[in-house]
Amino acid sequence: MGRSSQPAVKRDRMAAMLPKDLLEILVCPACKQPLEYNAEKQTLRCGGCRRVYPVRDDIPVLLIDEAKIEE
Numbered sequence: 001m002g003r004s005s006q007p008a009v010k011r012d013r014m015a016a017m018l019p020k021d022l023l024e025i026l027v028c029p030a031c032k033q034p035l036e037y038n039a040e041k042q043t044l045r046c047g048g049c050r051r052v053y054p055v056r057d058d059i060p061v062l063l064i065d066e067a068k069i070e071e
Contacts, residue, residue, distance in 0.1 A: 017039050023035070026062070028046035028053075028062075030046070033047060035060075042054065050069055051067035051069055052068050053067045
């Protein structure tokens, strides 16, 4: 078996990223503003209403009741 040219940690981060085309169409269900993905925290943040939605197992959980509002 050959070795990968990327360290395991970097490969894991890349695997946890959401596809760019998906990120381009996701909007906040509360205010319909675009969402910003934070791969490190595994969250999607709305710049409009400041809700932060979790991403679990690479699946965005866009339920208003699941979101936390940043202060």
